[in-house]
Amino acid sequence: MPPRLTAQDFDQELLILFDAYVHGNLDRRGFLDKAQRFAKAGVTAAGLLASLSPNFAAGQQVKPDDGRLQTGHVTIPSPQGNGQVRGYLARPASAGTRKLPAILVIHENRGLNPHIEDITRRLALDGFMAFAPDALTPLGGYPGDEDKARENFAKLDQAKTREDFLAAAAWLDARADSTGKLGAVGFCYGGGIVHWLATRLANLDAGVPFYGNSPAPEEAAKVKAPLLVHLAGTDERINAAWPAYEAALKAAGAKYTMLQYPGTQHGFNNDTTPRYDAAAAKMAWERTVAFFRSNLGVA
Structure with missing residues (x-):
């Protein structure tokens, strides 16, 4: 090979x-x-x-049928959004019905592809209940083709899509098998959604955006949840807006940590493409899990 x-x-x-x-x-x-x-x-x-x-097979770390997990697709209501949203739920099988801290997983701009489902399973193996909604639900869901997924993504009504993510967060947090502690992690587009959720959700206990677009600086005063922000070293499209938003977070007294990984590209955590950086991704993931455990607790 x-x-x-x-x-x-x-x-x-x-x-x-x-x-x-x-x-x-x-x-x-x-x-x-x-x-x-x-x-x-x-x-x-x-x-x-x-x-x-992307080569999804090369990046898979946890098989869909891994016996250590309980996984499945569920459809939840989103009355203010697109009516309903389908997503992928994963829990450690050993937890049974025990309550677990919950994490919303938000995909890149291609919907709920196999890589994001794998990320969701990884979080379940780390001891969390994880749910990844698919923003492409109103267009039939992730189509199995990355080019088609990108085309469909551009057709979404983003205002309704954001409501779908709010509905998913509320559904996940209200589950009987949730401890009531809620986190969110997202990548690229999803990283931007995590930043946005931090300005909207009073019940968000921790947010981890990976190389996501920053909100407008005036939104920073609304952030109450602690943030762990991962940025690539070479990513001018995303990094250019960060200094102004960081200054606004500081002025607002928000709790945040920004970590930048020298020599890495946008998407360095995505192990299905050559932009993946194994050392940086390992470090970022370990920091992410530790951050969630610190702020959400462990089962």
Whole structure:
């Protein structure tokens, strides 16, 4: 088996192009046209895109049928949002009906794909009850194709989608098998939603945004939950807005810790793509779990 590709195997400008493509600022044809100049030694622009795109099997850490877990898909009401939202729930099997601290898991801009379900299972193995709602529910859910998922994501009514996340948080927190302690973790788009939830939820006990967009600085005064903010080292699109928001958090007396990981790319925790940084991801995950245990308690 050939060695796994990393960000160091790609030109930084190509990584920036890929980031623009992933986030809808560049369509597939635009990426391929611009990436063509990086194609060499028999590797086409389409080959570069394939190399940079997710490989869910390579990133899977916890199998869906892992006997240590109780997992399943559930659909919950969202009357202020899209009517209902489907999601993936995971608990440690050893907990039985015992109450557990709960964590809302918020995906990137492609819906509830296999990677986010795997993240949800990881949190359950760490002793939490974790629930990952799928923002693409009103469009049929995650379609099994990343390009189609990105296209569908752009069609969402974001105001209703945010209400879906609020409904998911309320449903999770109110479950009889929850301790009443609620956390949220999100990645990229989901990181931005965690920041937003921290300005909206009085009952949020801990938030962990991974490289997510910051709210407007004037929103910082509404943040009551402690935050653990993970940022990549090379991620100008996200990092440019952070200093102003950080200053506002400080002025508001909010509890937060920002950790930046030198040499890493946006998406460094996502172990399905070459932007994954194993050392940084391990460190960030260990810090995340410790932060949740400190603020939510353990079963």
